[in-house]
Amino acid sequence: MGGLVRQYDRIKQKNNQTGAARTDWKWYEQLDEILGTRETTNPSFISDGLTANIESMTQKEQGIEPKSKKSKTSTGSISDAILTMSLARERMWEKKYEIQEKELEFKKQKAEQDLIIEKDKLEIEKLKTYAELKFN
Numbered sequence: 001m002g003g004l005v006r007q008y009d010r011i012k013q014k015n016n017q018t019g020a021a022r023t024d025w026k027w028y029e030q031l032d033e034i035l036g037t038r039e040t041t042n043p044s045f046i047s048d049g050l051t052a053n054i055e056s057m058t059q060k061e062q063g064i065e066p067k068s069k070k071s072k073t074s075t076g077s078i079s080d081a082i083l084t085m086s087l088a089r090e091r092m093w094e095k096k097y098e099i100q101e102k103e104l105e106f107k108k109q110k111a112e113q114d115l116i117i118e119k120d121k122l123e124i125e126k127l128k129t130y131a132e133l134k135f136n
Contacts, residue, residue, distance in 0.1 A: 008035055 008031040011023050 004031065005035065008032070 004027065007025065008028065011025050011028055012032070014020055014023050
């Protein structure tokens with residue numbers, strides 16, 4: 001069914017072009033009776049950025065807050081979602097990297113402190129051994 005509608009739309013657009021030769025199709029007349037009144041096929045008006053701005057200004061004058069336009073499955077919203085997920089993933093990895101760096105720094109400091117403690121223990125053992133030898 002979708003293929004018929006797409007074919008009908010292509011032929012309708014081609015036939016509506018000025019200077020183009022008319023294209024005939026065996027199902028065109030029947031589909032035109034059914035689909036010819038659709039807003040997507042035969043819009044009752046054409047809108048552009050100026051029309052949207054006038055509508056927005058009229059709503060503001062009346063004290064109505066203009067509604068934000070969101071398309072259901074537009075490419076922009078999908079790409080925005082993918083971008084947002086990618087940025088979130090990147091921030092997550094950056095945080096994980098920062099945590100790992102802090103963890104390594106902490107382990108390094110602990111190892112240095114353990115080394116100092118071990119040196120002090122060995123120095124004390126050395127002094128004890130020296131004192132025992134001196135007094136024996």
